Amino acid sequence: MSSYLITGDSGSGKTSVIWELEKRGYTAYNTDDLPVTRLENELGQPVDWPPPPVDWSKYGWNWQEKDLREILDSDETVFVGALASNQDRFFSWFTKIFVLLVDTETLRHRILSRTDHDFGKDPQELQNILERHAQLQEELLAAPGAMAIDAQRSLDSVVRDIISAIELG
Template structure:
């Protein structure tokens, strides 16, 4: 949907959904990939998989690649932000002019996870353990992304992302 396409990535609890909503509020085209593009699938084949529960949900959290490609090819908007994370990012990362990585300290992460209801991802103890492990190891964060301090107030986080675009930064 954009002549320029940007990915807003980061671990669970870093604020990807909040950033998506704020970008939309400000009039930008923003897609919540975790809600609008995601499904549970085999990370190797992409085939949908049913009946996955617990922390396995995370490792099977994929985005529909054809839909991502179609949205990224649409040139009607000057910029489109794809917000969220997926285990098949390598299948479409080439579509993005830049990747912004939301980063936060562990105290902020824990405070945000404490606010999640039990039926939301990160609301269960095992899910929270995985989130905290991934936060420390950064093993699912795409390399080369532009770090954004997501422990700051939401307006400043989005301002920082947009400042990179205005200042002749990425894309």
């Protein structure tokens, strides 16, 4: 069947979209919560999470090919929510890539107010995310099959746009 990547910056709404798709009966995974993604050093070896801020020049939040293939190998439509360091290696595995777009103030607010984890709440980590935000959005939108989704709107509107896009093909 088809597989779709929902990506965007930390705080753009990927997890919320995945949870909403699950509620609506779709097969949807946040790969941050699965062993498909792990923190690795420069040699590709798994490492424990360092104290913030994470120096991303020394680490990668990487998908494991075999594990990703397993969750995508389904007779159902599959949604994957992620921002993995190596995800560009796997873009061709997805029918379409939905890029959740938000402005920096929305991003800041969401990161600082989320309750499911603390990534990005360290002042230096937050500054790093915000400084790279515009460039990251451009890079993600350049992916083959990428579609921009205005994620500053209601969750229902965002999910409705994604579902409409896959139904239209």
